[in-house]
Amino acid sequence: MEYRCVECGGRMTTLFVQYSPGNIRLMKCGNCKAVADEYIECEPIIILIDLILHKTKAYTHLLYNVIDPQAPSFQGLLWKSTFGFLLLDAYRSLFLERSKEEWGLSMSFASLLWRFQKMLMDVVFGNIMFLSTFLLSMRVLFSTFPRPLRSGNAHL
Numbered sequence: 292m293e294y295r296c297v298e299c300g301g302r303m304t305t306l307f308v309q310y311s312p313g314n315i316r317l318m319k320c321g322n323c324k325a326v327a328d329e330y331i332e333c334e335p336i337i338i339l340i341d342l343i344l345h346k347t348k349a350y351t352h353l354l355y356n357v358i359d360p361q362a363p364s365f366q367g368l369l370w371k372s373t374f375g376f377l378l379l380d381a382y383r384s385l386f387l388e389r390s391k392e393e394w395g396l397s398m399s400f401a402s403l404l405w406r407f408q409k410m411l412m413d414v415v416f417g418n419i420m421f422l423s424t425f426l427l428s429m430r431v432l433f434s435t436f437p438r439p440l441r442s443g444n445a446h447l
């Protein structure tokens with residue numbers, strides 16, 4: 292796993308050296324000479340507060356130095372959360388549909404199937420459209436702004 296400096300975004304091979312349990316030394320970034328990731332020593336509540344405050348450093352810490360996208364547990368979590376999100380969205384769609392018109396008890400199987408199919412299409416296509424638009428706009432946004440400096444280990 293490759294880490295990033297939260298100050299400048301430079302690549303790091305390691306963020307701290309552990310001498311004994313509970314005794315660590317934080318590494319300094321070769322690019323900006325600051326402590327690469329001071330959030331390692333912070334309490335999770337501090338990180339959560341900084342995430343709520345939308346601090347770039349906290350997001351760099353979370354996305355690059357905590358979450359490992361290659362880890363099988365992360366892949367599993369991603370699929371599970373995607374499934375959970377779609378299920379909750381289907382429930383939301385069902386709830387909205389139900390508030391519009393009260394469902395009778397004597398509903399035929401065909402109309403129930405049709406409603407289920409309609410709801411499934413709404414949820415899946417709605418989310419695909421939303422995510423495509425979101426990802427496309429992110430790509431456009433990031434290609435217009437310059438990327439952070441990565442000259443720290445360019446000579447390696």
Ligand SMILES: [Zn+2]
Nearest residue numbers: 296299320323
């Ligand atoms: Zn740095």
